[in-house]
Amino acid sequence: MEVRNKKVLLKHYITGFPKESDMEVVTGTITLNAPEGSKAVAVKNLYLSCDPYIRNRMTKHDEPSYVPYFIPGEVLSLLNSSFFTLFTSSLGTLTGFAVSKVVDSDHPDFKVGDFVWGMTGWEEYSIITSPETLIKIKYTDVPLSYYTGLLGMPGLTAYVGFYEISKPKKGEHVFISAASGAVGQLVGQFAKLTGCYLVGCAGSDDKVKLLKDKFGFDDAFNYKKCDDLDAAFKRCFPNGIDIYFENVRGAMLDAVLLNMRVHGRIAVCGMISQYNLEKPEGVHNLMFMIMKRLIMEGFMIFDHYHLYPQFVESIMPHIKDGTINYVEDVVEGLENAPKALIGLFTGRNVGKQVVVISRG
Numbered sequence: 167m168e169v170r171n172k173k174v175l176l177k178h179y180i181t182g183f184p185k186e187s188d189m190e191v192v193t194g195t196i197t198l199n200a201p202e203g204s205k206a207v208a209v210k211n212l213y214l215s216c217d218p219y220i221r222n223r224m225t226k227h228d229e230p231s232y233v234p235y236f237i238p239g240e241v242l243s244l245l246n247s248s249f250f251t252l253f254t255s256s257l258g259t260l261t262g263f264a265v266s267k268v269v270d271s272d273h274p275d276f277k278v279g280d281f282v283w284g285m286t287g288w289e290e291y292s293i294i295t296s297p298e299t300l301i302k303i304k305y306t307d308v309p310l311s312y313y314t315g316l317l318g319m320p321g322l323t324a325y326v327g328f329y330e331i332s333k334p335k336k337g338e339h340v341f342i343s344a345a346s347g348a349v350g351q352l353v354g355q356f357a358k359l360t361g362c363y364l365v366g367c368a369g370s371d372d373k374v375k376l377l378k379d380k381f382g383f384d385d386a387f388n389y390k391k392c393d394d395l396d397a398a399f400k401r402c403f404p405n406g407i408d409i410y411f412e413n414v415r416g417a418m419l420d421a422v423l424l425n426m427r428v429h430g431r432i433a434v435c436g437m438i439s440q441y442n443l444e445k446p447e448g449v450h451n452l453m454f455m456i457m458k459r460l461i462m463e464g465f466m467i468f469d470h471y472h473l474y475p476q477f478v479e480s481i482m483p484h485i486k487d488g489t490i491n492y493v494e495d496v497v498e499g500l501e502n503a504p505k506a507l508i509g510l511f512t513g514r515n516v517g518k519q520v521v522v523i524s525r526g
Contacts, residue, residue, distance in 0.1 A: 171196040172500050173289035174260050176236045179226045183511065188224070189260070189504040196291050200272040207276045207297045209266035211286050212526070214500070215314035216507045216519035217348075218436060220262055236260060260288040265303070265313045273297050281306060283313040288503055290523055301474065308485060315348045315518035316485070316492045317478060319467060323435060324352035325477045326470045331433040331463050332409045336361035339403055341422065344413035346373040346493075348518035349435060351381050353411045355490050358382045362409070365402045367418075369513035376516065380491050395421035411435060416447045423451040426458050434464035493517030
């Protein structure tokens with residue numbers, strides 16, 4: 167069956183801050199068929215996840231990146247990463263995590279009507295030719311959009327980065343940058359469940375209020391109104407920081423290094439302040455890594471997907487009894503996906519940025 171297929175294309179590689187005009191929304195057609203013997207699945211995409219890492223894929227890097235860049239004007243080939251699915255799509259179509267519904271299948275593990283999440287095109291329908299990387303949704307008694315965030319890649323990122331990398335102990339002092347985002351809001355609540363003292367920063371007074379009132383942070387501050395980050399940390403952490411969940415880099419990381427406790431841990435999840443810079447900023451206080459015997463560890467969530475079932479079973483009771491809160495910023499319509507993506511880098515979104523393509 168041939169159907170209309172609206173999609174978002176990357177028009178060209180970009181440098182600096184992305185613009186809506188760097189992307190294009192076009193409408194074509196797609197044949198919803200998983201050929202016999204192909205083990206492919208055809209999916210209808212329902213909820214699209216806007217994530218900061220997508221920005222890195224819009225620039226052609228001289229050095230290999232942890233995630234393949236998009237190739238405008240060429241059939242998508244996602245190179246050597248076993249996690250990123252190969253799929254048949256339009257030329258130059260953006261890709262990302264999404265929640266989808268199987269509409270045709272030649273794979274024994276996926277049946278028509280199954281809900282899945284994983285990597286698909288920024289389009290209404292996709293043909294997934296390596297569906298082994300898709301994750302079948304077990305619990306459908308929660309909003310399906312949660313699988314773009316709380317129960318998807320950002321949720322697992324928060325779980326791994328906090329419990330597996332940071333190895334928290336009750337009573338420790340935790341700081342989270344970009345704390346109201348999809349990952350930060352969950353790391354904070356994991357910290358409170360562990361019995362930690364928790365502080366976060368965000369880019370508006372409303373987000374600071376959200377951290378304190380909804381997510382249970384002990385303190386928070388608006389970094390855009392902070393002229394002296396070192397002074398802010400000394401006020402919030404007079405005895406220092408045990409765990410820093412790093413989402414930003416730049417001046418924030420430099421100030422944190424001054425205020426870490428001896429044998430503190432830093433889990434490096436992202437560096438959003440650098441993604442739109444042509445030349446990344448330096449970090450000047452690395453000597454404190456030695457002086458304070460710090461452990462700073464970057465991690466790739468693709469290395470930890472074997473923990474996903476454990477993660478879901480551990481977090482689902484907290485979702486159902488309300489001890490984990492979750493905030494989504496929902497945008498309707500695939501045509502609004504470029505604007506939603508760019509909003510991540512201006513702080514427009516509050517909580518996890520989700521684009522609704524279809525609700526059924």
